[in-house]
Amino acid sequence: MTIRIVVAEDQSAVRAGLVLILGSAPDIEVVGEAGDGERAVELARELRPDLVLMDVQMPKLDGVSATRQVVAEGLADVLVLTTFDLDEYVFGALRAGAAGFLLKNTDAKDLIEAVRTVARGEGLIAPAVTRRLIAEFAAPSRPVRVPGGADPAVVERLTPREREVLSALGSGLSNAEIAVRLDMAEATVKTHVSKVLGKLELRSRVQAAVLAQELGI
Template structure:
């Protein structure tokens, strides 16, 4: 299966480099390029790609706001790629529904693999920011994102899947742990996200930690 991707980056030289790297992969096709956030949203609406690679700092509409629009409209998954690992960008992107967050110092091979990972429906966070992310969302003084009783809507099996997401497991790893088919795992993940009104498996993982799962 070919992964159709839109690259949103305001610096033309950087954008050209990303397009070259991704376009060289046999299973990735760059179908559109955007130099600002508004154009990224427009292209997502027009082309319905599988994934948008989104820079954070862009003119007209920043990457976090653009991510929020793309995800809210169900247009594509979003992988945020930025020079900055500031907490405001990391948390902002994930709260907006980004499926992953990478830094621009990621090497070419890892960038291609990150695109494939997100395209498979799995979340991905740059190792450099993972510890800060966990510390932020697992802090005992932080209120849970879900209201009391939110888990009541989940079946016992769905709670097990949510807990596995909180442990950072991929769909394949969840399938092994819970002894079920990977296709069944995907169905359970979709149901968990829908019932808890979450936009991505990354948000589900954060919530699982908040709720002590």
């Protein structure tokens, strides 16, 4: 399967480099390029790609706002790429429904694999960002900030099996790894993940993972 992707990055030289890297993969096709957030949303509507690689800081419409529009309209998954690992960008992108978050210093091989991971429907957060999130979760007396604004009480809607799946998501496991841990078929895992997202009113498995960490599940 070919992964169709739109690259949104305001710096033309950086954008050209990303296009070159992604285009070198036999299973990835760059179908569009955008230099600002508004154009990224327009291309997502026009081309319906599988994935948008979205920079955070762009003119006309920032990457977080553009991500929110793309996800809300169900146009594509979004993998956010930025030089910044500040919490405000991480949480902003996750709350907007991004399926993944990478730093721009990610090497070419890891960037390509990240695109493949997100295209498989599995969320991804850069290791450096994960460490920041864990530190944030561990902060004493920190109020719970649930991704997407969901009420923590909605977790009670989950069945015991769905709570196990949510716990596994919080550990950062892929569908295949969850299948092994819980001794179930991978297709069944996908079904449970979809049900968890629906019941918790979340947009992505990454948001579910953050919620699991937030609530200590």
